[in-house]
């Protein structure tokens with residue numbers, strides 16, 4: 725079975741919106757890869773993240789904001805013949821997004837980003853604790869390019 729390339733932005737957005745975790749990949753100062761699973765929000769081509777103020781990821785992103793982000797969903801194991809290992813496959817839909825991290829420092833913009841993030845997990849309206857918001861890093865990736873594929877039985 726061939727993987728199918730997806731180019732329809734609506735379908736790409738649907739895949740991203742059906743995920744609750746993504747993987748954020750970056751390159752450290754020694755040119756080594758570093759990837760972390762992250763919760764996220766997504767709206768209109770922008771991915772939103774929140775994080776502790778310190779740590780390896782933040783130090784890398786301050787020096788090199790170029791990132792790749794992967795999303796995958798609809799995972800389903802299937803087999804042509806359950807007794808034959810080589811006949812097993814996994815259906816999936818996935819998106820890779822490429823762009824540059826921008827840190828959001830302005831308080832109201834941080835709240836807007838956090839609203840986008842929370843929207844991915846619940847439809848509730850929220851209030852925020854100001855010291856907590858001041859104490860976290862919030863950042864966005866304005867996606868420059870997407871690639872997307874689906875594989876398997878849909």
Ligand SMILES: Cc1cc2nc3c(=O)[nH]c(=O)nc-3n(C[C@H](O)[C@H](O)[C@H](O)COP(=O)(O)OP(=O)(O)OC[C@H]3O[C@@H](n4cnc5c(N)ncnc54)[C@H](O)[C@@H]3O)c2cc1C
Nearest residue numbers: 745759760761762763764773774775776778779780781782
């Ligand atoms: C489902 C899920 C959702 C998450 N959502 C978020 C989120 O929204 N925001 C957020 O900031 N973090 C989130 N995390 C945690 C995130 O993946 C990182 O562990 C965290 O951000 C710390 O990263 P850091 O680079 O600051 O690590 P540091 O604390 O600087 O880590 C030091 C070392 O520990 C190792 N390490 C760090 N984290 C992990 C890990 N999770 N597993 C194995 N080794 C690790 C690294 O190799 C690193 O060298 C999530 C994790 C999971 C599994």
